[in-house]
Amino acid sequence: MVDYLIVGAGLSGSCLSYRLEKSGKSFLVFDDGSQEASKVAGGFMNPVILKRFTLAWNADRQLEKAYDLYRGMERSLNKSFLSPLEVYRRFSSVEEQNNWFSATDNPRVSPYLDPKIISSVNEHVPGRFSFGRVLGISRLNTRYLLDSYAEHLQKNGWLRQERFEYEHLSFTDHGVVYKDIPAKNVIFCEGFGLKDNPFFQYLPLKGNKGEYIIIKAPGLDLNAAIKSSVFIFPVGDDQYAVGATYSNTDKSRSPSASAKEELVEKLKDLIDVKFEVVHQIAGIRPSTIDRKPLVGGHPVYDHLYTCNGFGSRGILLAPSLSEELLAHIEEQQPLDPMIDISRFTKKWYKEN
Ligand SMILES: Cc1cc2nc3c(=O)[nH]c(=O)nc-3n(C[C@H](O)[C@H](O)[C@H](O)COP(=O)(O)OP(=O)(O)OC[C@H]3O[C@@H](n4cnc5c(N)ncnc54)[C@H](O)[C@@H]3O)c2cc1C
Known part of the structure; x- marks a missing residue:
């Protein structure tokens, strides 16, 4: 009997597994390499929306949790995945430049935007208008992190590099059985692969x-x-x-x-x-119709959960939402209604 089966070892599944490992829970991860969003991601840990110069939803808290978790992974695996990166916005109009100045007056965004505008960043990057510097950005080498963590999982016997076959999942009074493996809970983190999941494909994942x-x-x-x-x-x-x-x-x-x-x-x-x-x-x-994540428990099957819908900023979202979901399962903490999949249950879930 394991405490958790985790389906998917992208950023979502890997952040969850790492938290389970640290809290001493037993788990087994399945990944068949069918999706690659996390591995091809640019890797920007950027709380600022660079179109509008506003802060992403809950960004301060997410940034703190993300640094905590990825630094922890670096220490555990004795490897370096994060590096600071200088980031500049090339303005395409005077209006955009003025919007930047206005944003630097906003105390929530100002820590991330340098009020000093510069005329050139590199002689081969011409700009009719100037450049603004975004402060405090790191880049996460997601492919290196996920490959390194998968190697660690493999060494400990916690990873099966194979497809999770939904038809082999059955239910008991206290949990589930997958093939011959009894487990208390399953968390599905298949990214866009959720479209093939018969339990959660009712959710409005767009892709x-x-x-x-x-x-x-x-x-x-x-x-x-x-x-x-x-x-x-x-x-x-x-x-x-x-x-x-x-x-x-x-x-x-x-x-x-x-x-x-x-x-x-x-x-x-x-x-x-x-x-x-x-x-x-x-x-x-794995984008969603309301641009918010899809986190929470199945409306009918008690031991099935999903942690998905990170259409953008998964690097910032996965560390904090993995924590929220585990607190919800283990300590019955309520989920933020903005991310809770129950917002779709009434309209979208139809039992066959
Ligand atoms: C081009 C691009 C650039 C991006 N840039 C950034 C960026 O700079 N910053 C940022 O924060 N976000 C960025 N993103 C978004 C980010 O990649 C996603 O938010 C995040 O990676 C989603 O992670 P995930 O774990 O939910 O899904 P995925 O990374 O898709 O992982 C799902 C995993 O589940 C596995 N799987 C699926 N079905 C099964 C099954 N049945 N059995 C076994 N395994 C299964 C897949 O193989 C995969 O490993 C970018 C995305 C793209 C595509």
Whole structure:
């Protein structure tokens, strides 16, 4: 008997497993590599919405929890996943520049926005208007973190690299049995894979495909990230990640020619040096119709939970929402109604 089965080892499932491990609970994780949103993510731990210069929902608390958890993982695994990153916003109009100035007067956002505007960040990144510096941003190397944590889980016998087959789940008075494994609870963290989950597919998960191109640009010599109509940031060896795209129609996992074309066009407007596209990556963001996460227990099956719906900012959300969900299950703490899936139960759940 294990305390928990966790389905999915993206950011959501890995933050949950890490918390279970630290609290001495027994668990088994399943992952079949069918989704990659966490691994292809840009990795920005950014509380500021750079379109509007406002703070994301609950950002201060989430940032604190995120640093706590990822630093803890770094110590546990003796590896480094977080690094500070200089981030600049290239303004596209005087109006945008003025909005930045107004935002620096807001005491909630001002700690993250440098009021001093600068005219140039790099000679190969021309700007008709100036640049604003976003303060206190770190980048999480999500692929390295998730691969390292999976290796740790594997070594301890806590990971099965296989598909969780929903039809093999049965229910008892005190929990569930998956194949021959009895467990007290199951938490489903399949990202966009939730669409195949017969217990939770009633939830309004939309999915939004995002792609990055990786370019080689030896003449650029850029050490910071710049946000314009796309983000560009250095990934080492004269290479830069450029993205991401947003598509609500294409839900395939493979990189597309149209995204590459879009990103190349936007990049040409951002830098004035030669570059070559060396790689392209894609993932489906598990976005929701109200842009809020999907966390909580199944309306009928007592021992089934989900921690999903991180369409954006999963890096900030997963550490705090994994804590909230476990407090809900273990200590019956109420969930924030904004994230609780019960907001959809009445309208969306229909028992067959
Ligand atoms: C291009 C792009 C850029 C992004 N940039 C950022 C960023 O800079 N900052 C940020 O905070 N967020 C970013 N995001 C969003 C972020 O990636 C997501 O919020 C987050 O990664 C979602 O994590 P998840 O664990 O819920 O889902 P996923 O990462 O999709 O993980 C789900 C896991 O479940 C597994 N799985 C699914 N079904 C099954 C099954 N039946 N059996 C076994 N395993 C299964 C999959 O293999 C996968 O490993 C970005 C997303 C994309 C696509």
